[in-house]
Amino acid sequence: MTDENENAPSTPATPQAGRERMIMPQPIALVGTGIPSPQPEMMARLGPNAVFMMGDNPALPPMPKAPTLLDFFRLRFSAWAVRHLLQSAKSALDAGHDEKVVMACLLHDISNGALIRTDHGYWSAQLVAPYVSEEIAWAVKYHQALRYFPDESVGYEYPEEYIRFFGPDYVPPEYIRRDAEEARKHRWYMTSRLITLYDKYSFQEGWNVDPEEFTDIIGRHFRQPKEGLGFDNSPVAHMWRTMIWPNNFL
Numbered sequence: 001m002t003d004e005n006e007n008a009p010s011t012p013a014t015p016q017a018g019r020e021r022m023i024m025p026q027p028i029a030l031v032g033t034g035i036p037s038p039q040p041e042m043m044a045r046l047g048p049n050a051v052f053m054m055g056d057n058p059a060l061p062p063m064p065k066a067p068t069l070l071d072f073f074r075l076r077f078s079a080w081a082v083r084h085l086l087q088s089a090k091s092a093l094d095a096g097h098d099e100k101v102v103m104a105c106l107l108h109d110i111s112n113g114a115l116i117r118t119d120h121g122y123w124s125a126q127l128v129a130p131y132v133s134e135e136i137a138w139a140v141k142y143h144q145a146l147r148y149f150p151d152e153s154v155g156y157e158y159p160e161e162y163i164r165f166f167g168p169d170y171v172p173p174e175y176i177r178r179d180a181e182e183a184r185k186h187r188w189y190m191t192s193r194l195i196t197l198y199d200k201y202s203f204q205e206g207w208n209v210d211p212e213e214f215t216d217i218i219g220r221h222f223r224q225p226k227e228g229l230g231f232d233n234s235p236v237a238h239m240w241r242t243m244i245w246p247n248n249f250l
């Protein structure tokens with residue numbers, strides 16, 4: 001082998017090459033749905049030619065070795081989530097808010113991007129907590145509860161969409177009422193409240209916000225680990241890795 005070849009970028013071998021790679025759905029995506037788990041059938045199919053998927057899924061765009069926040073926006077999050085987060089952040093920016101508010105808007109539903117929707121304010125806050133100020137993580141956490149409660153002082157009303165989503169008689173559970181109450185008394189209340197104000201589902205078609213527009217704000221308010229999200233051994237690294245390899249069996 002010549003030196004030239006040694007220095008050439010190596011083509012990563014497809015993991016588990018030559019075999020069927022079965023994807024087991026996440027338990028939480030099945031529980032309560034009535035959709036039967038394919039696990040028994042898959043277990044029966046295991047053999048020299050069939051394994052459970054571990055590692056890169058060629059159906060997904062490859063992630064860089066040290067992924068950044070915007071890499072997840074580009075390569076993993078659903079188009080819906082990306083548009084929602086970018087439009088929310090852009091609205092806050094155009095309204096002249098502080099960068100911390102813009103950053104909180106950009107991150108507020110991040111767990112919906114490719115991880116989980118249920119209790120998304122809490123999951124989203126946890127995902128970003130090691131990398132942002134305590135105030136931004138706090139605001140992200142509490143926006144979920146504050147969404148259910150109007151605040152006339154800033155012109156925030158109960159969302160029309162929630163009437164459609166949950167029915168007109170829906171009452172949020174006790175922990176949501178408790179957390180909203182706690183948030184209202186907190187010194188960072190307005191940071192979280194402003195997220196709810198720019199949390200609009202009525203997307204303007206054709207309004208495409210360029211994620212690069214937030215590069216500088218992210219640089220100032222999000223401490224990207226040099227090893228990449230998922231590889232910095234932080235308490236939430238596994239959550240980012242789960243989004244890199246969402247189809248790993250274990």
Ligand SMILES: [Fe+2]
Pocket residue numbers: 108109120121143144199
């Ligand atoms: Fe939300």
Ligand SMILES: [Fe+2]
Pocket residue numbers: 084108109199200
């Ligand atoms: Fe939202």
